[in-house]
Amino acid sequence: MKMSATTQSGGPVTAADAKSEATPALPKRRAGVVLKARRDWPPLAIHSAQLVILAAILAFWEFGVRAGFINAFFWSSPSDIARVARIFVTEGTALQDTWFTFRATVIGFVAGSLLGAAIGLSLWWSKNAARIVEPFIVVFNAIPKMALGPLIILIFGIGISSKIALAIALTFVITALAAYSGVKSVDEDLVKLTYSLGGRRWDVFRKIILPSSMPWIISSLRINIGLALAGVLVGEFISSQFGLGKVIMYAGATYDMALIWVGITILSVLSMALYGVVVWMERQLLKGFHSAETSRDSTR
Amino acid sequence: MMGTSSAAPKKLDLRGITKRFDTPEGGILAVDDISLSVEKGRFTSIIGQSGCGKSTLFNIFAGLLKPSSGAVVLDGEDITGRAGMISYMLQKDLLLPWRTILDNVIFGLELQGIGRDAARETARPFLARYGLGAFENHYPAALSGGMRQRAALLRTLLCNKDVILLDEPFAALDAQTRFRMQQWLLTLWRDFDLTILFVTHDVDEAIFLSDDIVVLSPRPGRVRDSFPVGLPRPRARDIVTTPEFGRLKHRCLELLFEGRTSEDEEAETA
Numbered sequence: 001m002k003m004s005a006t007t008q009s010g011g012p013v014t015a016a017d018a019k020s021e022a023t024p025a026l027p028k029r030r031a032g033v034v035l036k037a038r039r040d041w042p043p044l045a046i047h048s049a050q051l052v053i054l055a056a057i058l059a060f061w062e063f064g065v066r067a068g069f070i071n072a073f074f075w076s077s078p079s080d081i082a083r084v085a086r087i088f089v090t091e092g093t094a095l096q097d098t099w100f101t102f103r104a105t106v107i108g109f110v111a112g113s114l115l116g117a118a119i120g121l122s123l124w125w126s127k128n129a130a131r132i133v134e135p136f137i138v139v140f141n142a143i144p145k146m147a148l149g150p151l152i153i154l155i156f157g158i159g160i161s162s163k164i165a166l167a168i169a170l171t172f173v174i175t176a177l178a179a180y181s182g183v184k185s186v187d188e189d190l191v192k193l194t195y196s197l198g199g200r201r202w203d204v205f206r207k208i209i210l211p212s213s214m215p216w217i218i219s220s221l222r223i224n225i226g227l228a229l230a231g232v233l234v235g236e237f238i239s240s241q242f243g244l245g246k247v248i249m250y251a252g253a254t255y256d257m258a259l260i261w262v263g264i265t266i267l268s269v270l271s272m273a274l275y276g277v278v279v280w281m282e283r284q285l286l287k288g289f290h291s292a293e294t295s296r297d298s299t300r
Numbered sequence: 301m302m303g304t305s306s307a308a309p310k311k312l313d314l315r316g317i318t319k320r321f322d323t324p325e326g327g328i329l330a331v332d333d334i335s336l337s338v339e340k341g342r343f344t345s346i347i348g349q350s351g352c353g354k355s356t357l358f359n360i361f362a363g364l365l366k367p368s369s370g371a372v373v374l375d376g377e378d379i380t381g382r383a384g385m386i387s388y389m390l391q392k393d394l395l396l397p398w399r400t401i402l403d404n405v406i407f408g409l410e411l412q413g414i415g416r417d418a419a420r421e422t423a424r425p426f427l428a429r430y431g432l433g434a435f436e437n438h439y440p441a442a443l444s445g446g447m448r449q450r451a452a453l454l455r456t457l458l459c460n461k462d463v464i465l466l467d468e469p470f471a472a473l474d475a476q477t478r479f480r481m482q483q484w485l486l487t488l489w490r491d492f493d494l495t496i497l498f499v500t501h502d503v504d505e506a507i508f509l510s511d512d513i514v515v516l517s518p519r520p521g522r523v524r525d526s527f528p529v530g531l532p533r534p535r536a537r538d539i540v541t542t543p544e545f546g547r548l549k550h551r552c553l554e555l556l557f558e559g560r561t562s563e564d565e566e567a568e569t570a
């Protein structure tokens with residue numbers, strides 16, 4: 001091996017020369033680059049940095065208001081927000097409003113996702129029905145559903161059902177389209193296999209179509225939880241007796257900037273908590289499907 | 301065709317199978333009037349160039365595709381267009397990635413209406429006996445190609461159908477693994493008293509495994525010739541170097557590439 005390598009690179013071998021003359025020239029290569037090792041900071045250092053930044057923002061805000069170069073009327077101040085928050089929680093309707101928004105969001109999310117999954121999966125049963133229905137779904141998906149808000153409030157009233165309806169309107173299309181994509185991407189050979197092993201149509205649906213589409217459906221949930229909350233909020237903005245959206249609307253109308261900030265803060269925490277639960281749920285559901293991805297990759 | 305001795309019982313009888321596909325560019329005649337009969341317990345290989353209709357033929361046998369004309373007869377009963385009567389295995393192992401190996405192997409049993417626990421009890425001894433015992437609770441992604449094919453084949457076998465179609469099952473495996481899988485398949489064939497129809501484009505593989513070989517012509521697929529192999533069993537690995545093997549191989553290659561000049565082939569590979 002070594003010998004032939006030296007003759008090729010160094011020695012004046014005529015046969016090799018003749019061959020390389022006939023081969024077209026390639027452009028010159030760029031010089032190589034030396035890769036530097038990067039050092040990751042430990043998590044504690046990252047978290048500390050985040051805390052320091054947050055504290056700095058709050059301190060700057062508070063100081064700015066006291067020094068007078070930040071307008072307290074528009075921006076309020078951290079200390080004022082904390083004071084209003086305490087009153088809102090202890091004497092106000094914080095719990096009731098949060099519970100209202102939470103309930104409407106969760107019900108809308110679950111109902112919308114289930115409805116969407118049912119619609120998307122049912123399109124497997126008839127290719128013709130699917131071809132008829134598909135454009136309707138696509139068009140409905142294109143409608144900015146928030147714009148339906150006033151209509152939905154008129155139909156369903158100012159209670160919780162209109163908020164749930166808005167959340168459903170926003171979420172179900174997403175899952176329907178995801179489930180339908182899942183259905184369409186099922187390996188036809190798996191379907192054949194099931195029939196050849198003696199399966200019926202229902203077996204194919206239950207044992208092949210449903211589990212194959214599951215990762216697609218699950219991937220829509222993450223988007224849906226945010227959309228459900230947004231739908232509920234819009235409903236509460238338009239007209240409602242309860243809910244964090246109503247609180248923010250009311251605070252805005254009465255120039256209570258601190259209360260707006262309190263509402264936003266509670267909403268953010270609620271949103272993060274819901275998102276966290278959905279991500280956790282997703283991971284539980286996907287446990288079995290995780291290997292699906294790896295096996296699909298390794299056969300490529 | 302084969303086994304004209306009327307004494308042996310006909311397991312599978314294929315009568316004048318023709319398949320025409322309708323495409324926007326017009327009809328494609330994929331399979332043209334193929335008749336075969338296979339005796340019980342025989343190992344038959346079908347060879348032919350790619351695109352000559354081997355997979356189409358198997359889809360028709362398995363009832364997954366309706367022939368344009370012709371009939372599939374199993375044990376004297378016309379089963380044309382009926383799925384679930386003959387087991388079928390493709391080149392892809394088609395294991396369900398969300399099921400463990402054990403649960404993949406019992407998939408066919410489940411579809412036959414057997415409860416999951418009972419099916420598992422049935423399957424376990426087979427897994428242990430045929431080299432998959434250690435992988436029972438693994439997911440398919442964790443297994444090598446050979447092991448996955450074993451699981452797929454066991455799944456097919458446990459459905460308890462005695463005719464099995466194998467469409468290039470080992471084409472994606474490396475040479476070492478393929479040889480081991482061939483041995484393994486022959487063991488199963490004997491143990492389960494199977495009638496096997498095997499598609500391959502590897503002439504050596506066809507001769508090594510088979511009792512009978514059927515050579516198809518290029519599209520449209522017609523039976524160009526069929527003949528028994530006649531080599532004694534069990535066959536050792538070095539049987540490929542014997543003159544008789546060489547003669548058979550020569551015959552197969554002649555039939556496969558009949559009427560084609562070497563320029564045709566060069567143009568194709570270029």
Ligand SMILES: Nc1ncnc2c1ncn2[C@@H]1O[C@H](COP(=O)(O)OP(=O)(O)O)[C@@H](O)[C@H]1O
Pocket residue numbers: 321322323328330348349350351352353354355356357519
């Ligand atoms: N669904 C189909 N529609 C149209 N043509 C098809 C279809 N399936 C197979 N064919 C054609 O029929 C011929 C035989 O295909 P196939 O049975 O897969 O060949 P093989 O398995 O021998 O390689 C090919 O030319 C292929 O293009």
Ligand SMILES: [Mg+2]
Pocket residue numbers: 354355467
């Ligand atoms: Mg094929």
